[in-house]
Amino acid sequence: VAVHLRVYPSTGCAHPCPHHCQSVRTRCQSWVVLRKKFVLFRHIFVGYSAVALNHIIDFKEKKQEIAKPVSPSELFPSLPIVQGTSKRLKVLTRLTLVVSDPSHCNLLRSTSTNIRLYDIIAVFPKTEKLFHIACTTLDVDLVCINVTEKLPFYFRRPPVNMAIDRGIYFELLYTPAIKDSTMRRYTISNAISLMQICKGKNIVISSAAERPLELRGPYDVANLGLLFGLSEGEAKAAVSTNCRATILHGETRKSACGVVYTVKKLHKVEEEETVPACKKAKTQA
Amino acid sequence: MVRFKNRYVLCEVLSEDPRCRQCIEDRAVGLAVRDAIARAHGDYGLGCCCVSFTGMKYLNAYTGTVLLRCRKDFQRLLSSALPLVRHLEGRGQRFPCALRTLHVGGTIRTCQKFLIQYNRRQLLLLLRSCTNEEERRSVRQAVLSCSLTEEQAQSGEEEEEDGTETD
Numbered sequence: 001v002a003v004h005l006r007v008y009p010s011t012g013c014a015h016p017c018p019h020h021c022q023s024v025r026t027r028c029q030s031w032v033v034l035r036k037k038f039v040l041f042r043h044i045f046v047g048y049s050a051v052a053l054n055h056i057i058d059f060k061e062k063k064q065e066i067a068k069p070v071s072p073s074e075l076f077p078s079l080p081i082v083q084g085t086s087k088r089l090k091v092l093t094r095l096t097l098v099v100s101d102p103s104h105c106n107l108l109r110s111t112s113t114n115i116r117l118y119d120i121i122a123v124f125p126k127t128e129k130l131f132h133i134a135c136t137t138l139d140v141d142l143v144c145i146n147v148t149e150k151l152p153f154y155f156r157r158p159p160v161n162m163a164i165d166r167g168i169y170f171e172l173l174y175t176p177a178i179k180d181s182t183m184r185r186y187t188i189s190n191a192i193s194l195m196q197i198c199k200g201k202n203i204v205i206s207s208a209a210e211r212p213l214e215l216r217g218p219y220d221v222a223n224l225g226l227l228f229g230l231s232e233g234e235a236k237a238a239v240s241t242n243c244r245a246t247i248l249h250g251e252t253r254k255s256a257c258g259v260v261y262t263v264k265k266l267h268k269v270e271e272e273e274t275v276p277a278c279k280k281a282k283t284q285a
Numbered sequence: 286m287v288r289f290k291n292r293y294v295l296c297e298v299l300s301e302d303p304r305c306r307q308c309i310e311d312r313a314v315g316l317a318v319r320d321a322i323a324r325a326h327g328d329y330g331l332g333c334c335c336v337s338f339t340g341m342k343y344l345n346a347y348t349g350t351v352l353l354r355c356r357k358d359f360q361r362l363l364s365s366a367l368p369l370v371r372h373l374e375g376r377g378q379r380f381p382c383a384l385r386t387l388h389v390g391g392t393i394r395t396c397q398k399f400l401i402q403y404n405r406r407q408l409l410l411l412l413r414s415c416t417n418e419e420e421r422r423s424v425r426q427a428v429l430s431c432s433l434t435e436e437q438a439q440s441g442e443e444e445e446e447d448g449t450e451t452d
Contacts, residue, residue, distance in 0.1 A: 178369055181324065213301060213371075217385040220368040227325070227365045 048218070050090035050247070052120060058098040092119040092247065096144065100126040105138060120250040122171065128153035135163035141249045142204065144171045145194060147187040155197045164202050169246050170194060174216070174224050175208040191228035200234040204242050291337065292360035294389050295396045296367065298349035300382040308375035309346045317370050318353065318363075318384075325366040333359040334366075342393060348404070351384075352396060360389065 095118040099105060105123075107115065115121065122142035125131040134143050136159055143163065145151075163170070172191050176183035194203075205225055207215055216224070218239050225235030298309055315338075323331045334355050343352035355363045364386065373382045387403060390396040408428045412421060 174368075178371065184325075211381075213299070213381050213383045216368045216383065219386045220364075220384075223361075223364040223386070224368050226361060 048089065050092060052092035052094040054094040054096055054122075055118075056096045056098060092250075094118060094120040094122065096122040096124055098124045098126070099130055099134075102130065102133065105130075105133060116254065118250075119254070120246060121253070126152070131155075132159045135159035135166075135168060139253060140168065141246050141253065142169050142171045144173075145190060147173050147190055148176050148183055149186060151190050151193070155194055157197055160194075160197045164198060167202075167245070167249055169202045169204045169242055169249075170198065171204045171206050172228060173208045174205055174221065175214045177224070177227075178214060178216075188228060195229040200230050202242065203230065203234070203238045204246060205235075205238045289337070290357040290391070291354050292357050292363075292389055292391060293342065293393055293396045294353045294355070294360070294363060294367070295387045295400060296351045296353065296384045297387055298351060298373070298382055299385055300349075300373070300380055302380050304378075305373060305380035305382055306346055306349060308373060308378065308380060309344065309349060309351075310375060311341050311344055313373050313375035314341060314344070314351055317373050318367065321369040322363065322366040325369050326362050330359075330362045330366065334363050350387075350400065352393070357391075364389070 095115065097104065097107070120142065121140045122144055123134045123138060123140045124144040124146070125134045126146075131143070131153065134140060172187070172194075174187070177187040203225075205221055205228070207221075222232075222235045222239045225238050226232065228235075230238060298305070298314070300306070319331065319335065319338075322334050326333075336356055336359075337354055341351055342354050343350070345351075353363065367384050367386060370384045371381060372379045374380075388396055388399040390399065405428055408424055412424045412428070
């Protein structure tokens with residue numbers, strides 16, 4: 001099981017922005033190793049306000065069971081305090097599904113699995129059709145964009161605009177860019193092609209760190225966003241406000257069942273009219 | 286008024302290996318940053334950023350604080366290349382490390398003011414995790430002596446960060 005750590009920074013860095021956000025991935029064989037690594041992560045966590053542990057589920061291998069997420073309080077007995085406030089680091093859980101086949105998406109629609117227990121759900125589409133499905137109909141919070149290889153498909157405007165309307169965010173990774181020069185080229189080219197379509201909206205920059213030293217501070221991640229073609233304000237938002245919106249999106253997905261919308265007609269006196277439940281994903285703060 | 290406007294970038298060197306602290310020196314960090322700029326922005330970037338880049342302005346090996354200077358127009362090139370620093374080489378050894386940007390200022394004085402506040406906050410965090418009464422006293426004394434005075438170039442940086450940080 002590959003475990004990811006997602007880190008959300010807070011004020012305390014050079015330019016105070018509320019709720020900086022970053023996603024960090026660690027590959028760990030067991031939870032004990034994760035705890036040790038978390039201790040090393042500590043000094044880099046200065047400037048962060050929330051962390052999410054991520055599981056990747058890959059359907060190419062034989063069918064795997066989605067386990068219940070481990071409660072963070074068991075793993076980390078003492079969490080560091082967020083710099084600038086007096087609250088502890090928040091630890092969330094996240095699930096990433098690597099889908100290469102439409103039948104894999106059925107898992108998301110079933111209501112009796114452990115998926116509902118995760119705070120944030122992300123999907124990693126491998127083909128154009130799946131990207132379209134993920135942006136338009138799937139009930140997820142994040143769509144991951146492949147940065148380690150050349151994209152097999154081009155982005156088109158309709159699914160991207162629909163995703164922006166629904167409040168789904170696109171996730172870019174930056175640790176491959178730090179590690180390897182070829183990956184950096186793919187990252188930048190994929191990111192720029194996405195920017196041209198979505199104009200820098202709804203972007204979240206996350207990390208896929210396998211070692212604690214591959215993490216970067218919030219200000220640095222925003223600067224890396226400049227390399228990806230974002231403007232300065234958009235890059236800061238990609239690290240702060242967009243991530244908070246994703247957390248809220250996940251929370252509403254977990255807790256909200258539907259919306260009852262009543263309309264009073266002016267001309268006639270009648271009973272209330274209810275529109276069937278529609279999940280509005282975008283949260284207006 | 287004709288004046289060269291600079292930007293001073295204050296960074297902190299983070300590493301897992303405690304021996305890396307000894308190897309933080311002027312040349313090593315400069316080479317690492319230049320290498321990162323070359324990898325990210327090529328020859329153009331290297332040429333732009335090295336106009337007024339002759340050495341570090343300030344280096345503190347105990348806390349791993351580094352102050353870099355560049356021209357105001359090329360500060361974005363430098364800032365976007367800093368996260369790409371991965372190794373620090375010195376005395377024939379390579380240490381994996383990371384650079385974290387703390388503050389970008391227009392003058393050395395503003396960076397110094399920020400550094401004093403930042404160190405005071407770090408000292409208070411250390412105070413929280415102090416186990417010994419003597420350590421507590423020395424940390425409190427260090428906090429009280431943080432000030433920006435005209436005589437000294439740096440003030441209030443006599444804390445011991447190595448011992449109490451690692452758990």
